Structures are given as C-alpha cells and as structure tokens.
C-alpha cells in the first residue's frame with residue numbers, strides 16, 4: 094500500500110482562484126521523441142480573491158520535465174521556485190506579470206491518454222477534466238478562463254494537418270524547415286476545452302448556414318482509410334446545428350467547426366471548442382460495418398458534443414462538483430434531439446431502461462453520490478451515470494414542472510445571464526425560477542441527495558361519491574455519508590383507465606381531464622380525484638416522470654390491460670416489464686431452492702396480442718418482447734444469484750418461444766425483406782423486431798430456424814442483420830456457431846471496429862473453457878492493451894459471461910483483478926472503470942461475495958493510482 098493515501102477535495106472548501114490568466118500563448122514543437130511546450134501566461138492577481146499575498150501555485154503532472162521558468166523575461170533561478178507534488182510554486186509575484194514556462198513531454202509514452210498523446214500515427218489531446226496539467230504548468234481549473242493562441246510546429250510531411258481551437262490565423266516555415274501553424278480562439282475558455290491534433294489526415298468538407306445567415310465551414314478528419322465512413326456523422330452534425338437553433342435559439346459562434354476521429358480514447362467524445370475529438374467508434378458509420386445501435390449512438394454523440402458549445406463551453410462550470418450543470422443538461426438536450434429525430438417513446442424506453450439498470454445500481458452501491466457530489470478523490474471517477482443520466486432526469490423534471498414554454502424562457506435567461514461565465518447548478522436553477530416564477534427551492538434537493546427514492550402507491554375507490562384516493566409515500570434509502578433523507582419534490586404524471594383500458598376522465602384540483610401532473614413533495618401525500626365513474630387502473634409516473642422505484646400492487650390482469658391499452662406508450666412497456674419481472678422473480682426463487690422451474694405465464698397472452706396488433710410500432714413490440722436483462726434483474730435482487738437469474742430467464746424465454754412458435758416464425762418471415770440499408774426509424778424498427786423474433790424462433794430449435802439464421806448470417810447486406818444472426822447463433826448454441834465466428838473474423842479482420850464486436854462476443858460466450866478463451870483473446874493479434882475499446886470489448890464481454898465471470902471458484906474475479914492491477918499503472922481511468930462489477934460484492938450471494946471481496950483486498954494491497962484507490966477503498970468500507 095502507498096505510504097500517503099490520496100485525500101479528498103470538498104465542495105465546501107471552494108475558493109475563487111487567487112490569480113487569473115487573461116491570455117495563454119502556447120507553442121508546441123512536436124517530435125517523436127520529445128515534444129517541447131512553451132507557454133506564455135499573461136497573469137494577474139484576481140481582484141475578487143482578497144488573498145493578496147498568496148503564492149502562485151500551478152498544477153503540473155508527474156511525466157512532465159520543467160526546463161525553465163521566467164517572470165517578465167527574468168529567468169527564475171532554482172531557489173525562486175519549488176516543485177512539490179507535481180505543483181510549481183512561486184512565492185514572490187507582482188500583481189500583473191508574464192509567466193513563461195518551458196516543459197518537455199513524451200506523448201509517445203503517454204499510456205494514460207490524458208494530456209498530449211499519440212494514437213496510431215497522430216498526435217492528439219484529451220484535457221477534460223485535469224489533463225491539461227500533463228502538458229504544461231497551469232491553473233487547471235474550469236473557473237480560470239483564458240483566450241488561447243496556439244502555435245504548432247511539426248514536419249509537414251508527416252503532419253500535414255495541424256489543428257487547434259478557433260481559427261487558423263497564420264502559417265509559415267521555421268528556420269529549421271518545419272511548418273508552423275497558429276490558431277486563435279477568440280472565446281475565453283478553461284484549459285479543459287483546449288485541443289490539439291496533428292497528423293496525416295483526410296478531410297470531408299461541408300458547410301452550414303446559421304439562422305442569421307453566417308456560413309460555417311464544417312470539417313471531419315480521419316485517417317484516410319476511414320474517410321468514407323463520416324457522411325452520417327456530417328448529416329447528424331447539420332441536423333444538430335439546426336435543431337439547437339430551432340428548439341433552444343442557439344446559434345454556432347465560430348466560422349469553423351471541426352471533428353477528428355481517434356482510435357485510442359478513454360471515453361466517447363470531447364467537446365473542445367471548435368475542435369471536437371471523438372473515439373472513432375462514436376463517429377464512423379457504414380451499413381456494412383455498423384449496427385443500428387451504433388448509428389444511433391453516432392448521431393446522439395455528435396449532437397451531444399455539438400450542444401456543449403452552449404451548455405458547457407459558452408457557459409461552463411465553476412468547479413468539477415458542478416459537472417452535471419453541463420452534462421445533465423446536455424444529455425437531456427441530446428435525448429430530446431434523438432426523440433425528435435426518431436421515436437419519442439422508443440428513445441424514452443431505451444434511456445429509462447439504461448437508467449434503471451445501471452444508474453440505479455450505482456446509486457445503491459458504495460460509489461453512490463449526489464448529482465452534485467460534495468467531495469471526491471479523483472474527478473475522473475465522477476463522470477458517472479448519476480451525474481449524466483440522473484442529472485438529465487433532473488432537468489427533465491424541471492421541464493415537466495415548468496412546461497415547454499417556461500422552460501425555454503428559463504434556458505434563454507440562463508444562456509444570456511451567464512454567457513462567458515463559469516457557474517453552478519444553483520445558477521441554473523435560479524435562472525429557471527426567475528424566468529418562470531416557479532419556486533424550485535425544495536426541488537433543488539435532487540442535486541444534493543443521493544440514492545433512488547422508493548415510492549409506494551396505495552389507493553381506494555369510493556363508488557358512492559365517485560372519489561378515487563391515491564396515497565403516495567416516498568422514502569430514500571441510506572447512502573454513504575447520508576444516513577437520513579428528506580422528501581423530494583417530483584412531478585407525477587397520472588392517468589386513470591377503466592377495466593378495458595379506456596381513459597377515464599377525472600377531476601383533480603378543479604381540472605377535469607384524462608391526465609394530471611401531481612406535485613408530490615411530502616413524505617406521504619393523498620391525492621383525491623373526483624367524478625371517477627368506476628374503479629380505475631392507475632397509470633402512474635407516465636413517461637417515467639421522476640427517477641424512482643415505484644411499488645404498487647398491480648394484479649397480472651391490470652398489467653395486461655396497461656400493457657395492451659395504455660395511451661402512454663412508455664407505461665405499456667413498463668407494465669410488460671413488471672409482469673415479466675414478477676414471473677422471473679418466481680422462477681428465480683424456484684431455481685434457488687433447487688426445484689424444477691415451472692410457471693403459468695401470463696406473458697404468453699400479452700405477447701400473442703402484441704404480435705398480432707399491426708397498428709403498433711415494431712420497435713416498441715421488440716422492446717416489449719425483450720425480457721428484463723440479467724443486469725436489471727441483478728439490480729432488483731437483494732442478493733444476486735447470477736446462475737439462477739440466467740436459468741430463470743432461459744426458462745421463460747424457451748416457454749414463450751415454444752408457446753408462440755408460429756407467431757414468431759411468421760413475424761420474422763414477414764419482416765425479412767431484402768432492401769437497401771437505411772438508418773431510418775422505420776427500417777431500424779423493422780430490423781429490431783425481425784431479429785428479436787428470430788432469436789425466439791431459434792430458441793425452439795426448429796430446423797427451419799437453424800437455416801434462417803445461417804442464411805441471414807451469410808446473406809445480410811448490413812452489419813445489424815449479420816451481427817444479430819451471429820450473436821443469436823452463439824447464444825443459442827447453433828451447430829455452426831463456431832464456423833460463423835471464424836468466418837466473421839476472416840471477413841472483417843481489417844476493420845478494427847468490427848473486430849471489437851467479434852472480441853466482445855467471443856469473450857461473452859457461455860462455455861466451459863470460457864476463461865481460456867478470454868485469456869487467449871488477450872494475446873490475440875487483434876488485441877491491444879493500449880486501446881480502451883479493445884480492453885472494454887474483451888473485459889466487458891467477459892463480465893457478461895455468467896458462468897465464466899461468476900464462476901463459484903472465483904477464477905473470473907481473479908482474472909479481472911489481474912487486469913485491473915496491470916492497467917492501474919498504464920491507464921488509471923480505464924482501470925478504475927473496470928472495477929465497477931467488483932463494487933457490487935455486498936449484494937452477491939454469500940459464496941461469490943467473499944470471492945469478490947478477496948479480489949478487492951488483493952488490489953488494495955498494490956500501489957494504486959488515485960482513480961483505482963478511490964473506488965476500491967470506498968467499496969471496502
């Protein structure tokens with residue numbers, strides 16, 4: 094273990110920066126062995142700081158070599174500055190001065206992928222959250238905003254493309270015959286939005302005319318072999334730019350907007366001002382190599398990063414505790430954009446399903462934290478589902494409480510009031526309140542209270558008076574450092590149905606309509622509806638109007654009614670899920686007690702109706718047919734029995750498949766048309782239902798189904814269908830599954846993004862030698878430990894293999910721990926994210942729980958990065 098343990102930083106300790114940097118001039122002399130970075134920082138004491146004698150403390154990094162530092166051209170002798178814990182400290186400073194610093198860095202040896210590093214043949218940067226300090230000494234905090242001018246010097250034969258933020262203002266040759274290019278970004282920004290790219294890149298050019306008639310040049314850069322895969326991203330960019338004008342009144346502000354794809358990237362993408370950098374897996378798309386899911390992801394992430402230009406860049410965060418200010422809001426914006434481009438209900442179901450599976454699990458575990466955390470050890474660990482997805486739910490609730498029009502007035506006020514500033518979540522709330530007149534003081538508790546509220550609904554119907562009383566009770570479980578919880582303010586969208594599923598009008602607070610939004614603010618509250626004709630079936634939290642766990646004692650009949658008739662499409666899905674969860678819970682209990690599994694499934698009836706109703710969106714049918722996932726059932730369990738959950742799911746799936754064999758076969762065949770690939774909502778929906786029904790049909794082991802899978806695998810004209818056939822074959826032990834896997838690799842070995850899918854599927858197989866397979870993959874020529882996408886494919890895939898990862902002998906956990914220990918040194922951010930499955934140890938069945946804990950302790954005994962230390966130590970508390 095480390096001698097000194099990393100310490101936490103607290104929101105309550107926030108202080109304004111003692112110094113400001115008005116202008117930042119950077120020069121990069123790029124080279125394969127050492128890169129020289131010269132910075133000229135035009136600094137002054139911050140008048141708002143009051144601390145007029147405080148020394149200047151600049152953030153730095155461990156792999157940076159300081160060559161020299163000067164103040165107003167006076168070269169500081171070593172005794173006039175100190176280097177302590179990667180920080181550069183200068184005691185004597187004037188009120189205003191020019192600080193010049195020269196540092197040496199080695200991007201080619203940077204495996205953390207933070208700061209300046211190499212990916213394939215290019216140089217690129219990732220500075221959020223605290224990567225800039227690995228490039229040069231700086232006040233690396235988001236409330237220090239500066240105008241950046243960047244000079245890049247490089248050999249133009251190897252690096253013909255040299256990019257940074259803003260506009261290119263100058264270009265020429267140095268005395269040594271290298272090329273230099275100067276970029277200037279007129280908008281003051283924090284260092285985390287700085288970017289630099291240099292390489293031999295191909296470009297796709299386009300343009301966009303903004304709402305005020307300005308022409309903006311659009312450029313997407315990739316390595317030349319990928320430039321044929323950026324058309325879809327370019328269209329998504331133009332759609333995003335138009336949408337942000339129409340829906341938020343936000344116009345783009347520079348004359349050029351660039352996107353670069355890189356292969357080695359820790360996250361999805363980054364919103365650097367005017368120069369977004371993308372993980373190539375989130376940008377490139379072609380029908381032959383990209384699945385429908387990935388197409389939609391490209392569109393959503395292009396939009397997300399573009400939207401940050403206002404929600405993040407023009408208005409940025411005061412400190413990293415406010416991360417959700419930009420991320421929650423921007424996720425809400427990209428979710429709404431995708432809903433507008435495709436189907437609102439389908440998008441909502443997908444987002445909520447993800448939230449309830451992964452964010453709820455995070456919020457119930459040792460890393461649970463409020464959307465605005467109050468402390469952290471390593472900020473990279475707080476780019477979480479809570480900050481992003483639950484943060485988006487908070488913004489969505491504000492939208493519901495205010496209504497679309499007032500919400501827009503609120504966002505207009507927010508952007509206008511805070512343009513060019515670094516602000517807090519409270520400032521966002523204040524703008525929403527000031528523009529709408531709605532009091533959000535109680536509501537804002539959502540930012541500071543962690544944990545998922547559990548809402549219990551009870552009701553009674555008074556037939557004589559025609560009154561329906563709904564009692565809602567809320568309780569939030571204890572989370573780390575927050576033993577007691579207060580009630581939250583949430584909007585509850587409610588409709589009432591009669592026994593046939595028709596909407597019942599009801600009076601609520603003098604308003605007679607078929608849907609009401611209740612203001613639920615107390616620990617327990619009674620809502621009274623009048624003029625209710627008959628005893629209703631309540632449709633609660635329509636559209637998932639608040640991120641809670643709802644408990645209401647629905648009968649199977651009620652759920653079937655809601656599933657087939659609710660006017661709220663989201664709740665149709667949600668009711669089907671609930672019905673399936675109820676049945677699966679019974680089956681899991683049977684599996685745990687070792688009895689033979691058996692159930693009279695009500696879902697058969699519901700699914701049969703669904704498959705014969707041609708009025709439904711096929712995408713919704715596919716979502717309803719998909720059984721609750723292994724991960725979601727694990728989240729719901731008080732004690733997780735992975736093998737039993739798997740067994741229960743397999744049982745129910747087989748039962749449904751055999752009961753409805755003809756329906757599945759017929760639906761598959763009717764949808765299996767040969768048409769050119771299109772990534773439209775209609776076509777994506779068709780493929781989705783087609784492949785879902787194929788998976789059920791194959792489950793019956795019908796000869797014809799075996800043939801259908803083989804044919805689809807060989808003849809598909811797009812990756813969605815080919816990969817679906819392959820996964821279905823692998824998951825259902827199709828006799829040719831291994832042959833298909835080999836053929837697939839042979840066919841796609843030169844397309845790294847497709848190979849990643851193959852790696853993931855290979856690693857997730859349920860087979861007796863699964864651990865050997867995964868070990869083999871780690872030394873496969875297609876694998877590369879430096880590439881986060883490959884690591885995620887193999888280890889993420891492995892985590893899905895129930896029999897291998899959750900092997901009762903603990904070998905799966907030990908293997909993952911081995912990889913975490915190796916990656917801890919090379920790439921702490923990725924190592925830390927790989928720890929997630931192990932953080933759930935307290936919820937595992939006893940035999941597995943102790944095995945997981947032992948691995949956490951083994952990791953804890955190593956010398957750890959701050960990233961891994963924080964997750965492991967908090968998990969062991």
Ligand code: TRP
Pocket residue numbers: 219221222359360361362363364397398420473476
């Ligand atoms: N701000 C990025 C986003 O759009 C997140 C991000 C990209 C990031 N790369 C990162 C965060 C590296 C931390 C480290 O959501």
Ligand code: ZN
Pocket residue numbers: 397401419420423
């Ligand atoms: Zn973001």
